[in-house]
Amino acid sequence: MTLLEVPEKQNxxxxxxxxxxxxxxxxxxxxxxxxxxxPLAQKFSGIQDICTMRTSxxxxxxxxxxxxGGNNKANHGHLDIGSFVYEVNGIRWAVDLGADNYNLPGxxxxxRWNYFRQNNRSHNTLVIGDKLQNLEADCKIHxxxxxxxxxFGPSLTHVRLEQNTVASAMVNMADAYKEQAxxxxxxxxxxxxxxxxxxxxxxxxxEPVRWGMVTQAEIELSEDGKTAILSQRGQKLRVVLxxxxxxxxxxxSATPPTEAENQNRGHSxxxxxxxxxxxxxxxxxxxxxxx
Numbered sequence: 001m002t003l004l005e006v007p008e009k010q011n012x013x014x015x016x017x018x019x020x021x022x023x024x025x026x027x028x029x030x031x032x033x034x035x036x037x038x039p040l041a042q043k044f045s046g047i048q049d050i051c052t053m054r055t056s057x058x059x060x061x062x063x064x065x066x067x068x069g070g071n072n073k074a075n076h077g078h079l080d081i082g083s084f085v086y087e088v089n090g091i092r093w094a095v096d097l098g099a100d101n102y103n104l105p106g107x108x109x110x111x112r113w114n115y116f117r118q119n120n121r122s123h124n125t126l127v128i129g130d131k132l133q134n135l136e137a138d139c140k141i142h143x144x145x146x147x148x149x150x151x152f153g154p155s156l157t158h159v160r161l162e163q164n165t166v167a168s169a170m171v172n173m174a175d176a177y178k179e180q181a182x183x184x185x186x187x188x189x190x191x192x193x194x195x196x197x198x199x200x201x202x203x204x205x206x207e208p209v210r211w212g213m214v215t216q217a218e219i220e221l222s223e224d225g226k227t228a229i230l231s232q233r234g235q236k237l238r239v240v241l242x243x244x245x246x247x248x249x250x251x252x253s254a255t256p257p258t259e260a261e262n263q264n265r266g267h268s269x270x271x272x273x274x275x276x277x278x279x280x281x282x283x284x285x286x287x288x289x290x291x
Contacts, residue, residue, distance in 0.1 A: 038057055040054050040166050043143035048071060049139070049171070050069070051141055053065045053066075053167040054166070064088070066085045069141040072137045072176070073138070080123040081173055082186045083096065083123040085124070089235050089290055095124075097117050100116075104261065116257065120132060122214065122264075129208065134178040137178065142171075143167065146166055147161060147162070149162040150170040150187050165191055167189070168189040170186065170188075171185075173186055184202050185201045186198070198288075200282070204280045205276040205280045205281070208275055210272070215270060221251070226241045226248060227240050243283050245275070245277070247272075247273070250270075250273070253269070254268050
């Protein structure tokens with residue numbers, strides 16, 4: 001081996017499959033000063049755009065939010081653009097179900113996207129008119145750090161100042177909902193108190209929109225359906241519908257359509273259906289706050 005070969009070999013472990021060795025070679029001898037210099041939020045660009053946000057690196061009860069854009073053509077991928085996971089006080093409230101059995105009939109063929117865990121019906125994202133996301137979609141994430149929040153405005157990346165934020169991200173999902181919604185934006189914000197806001201804005205929609213979140217928690221709905229109290233291992237989370245486009249929350253089964261699939265026992269879905277207004281606009285704003 002020559003000296004010129006060494007950098008090339010080292011670079012193989014910085015990304016892709018080789019990045020697993022970062023975990024295998026992890027050195028735990030870090031200090032609080034090291035954590036203090038580690039960002040609380042970061043965007044990771046690649047075939048699957050994702051971002052992660054957390055309120056602390058040292059508090060075991062810290063809140064964590066993971067949010068993805070993505071490319072639906074990616075190997076082993078799911079139709080999950082816009083999906084998120086959320087954890088606070090050591091409990092995962094918004095869950096990703098993960099992969100199903102690769103040996104299911106037709107899994108690598110035409111049946112692949114009919115399987116529940118593979119499509120957007122089982123992920124923490126939107127379903128429009130009970131249709132699949134665009135199989136060819138590629139959606140990128142826009143990201144801002146502490147002290148700012150992405151939101152509706154004159155441009156897709158309109159930023160407003162909010163000092164209580166850890167970070168905010170937006171994915172333009174129009175390609176994911178091609179021929180379903182000409183405008184489809186999802187914003188995800190983590191606040192310093194551990195609460196999370198998921199905000200959707202769609203325009204040009206002609207069919208009902210379903211907001212969904214998979215959880216293992218017990219769910220209790222308020223009388224008007226605008227608030228859901230999630231309970232798990234002695235902890236509670238308040239989930240509130242802040243806009244009127246979606247009338248109320250509902251609890252639906254996470255059981256797939258066939259017995260051959262993973263039955264997702266212990267999981268259910270918190271959903272809300274929104275009907276477009278006469279101009280084809282839908283806005284869904286959900287706030288989650290630990291109790």
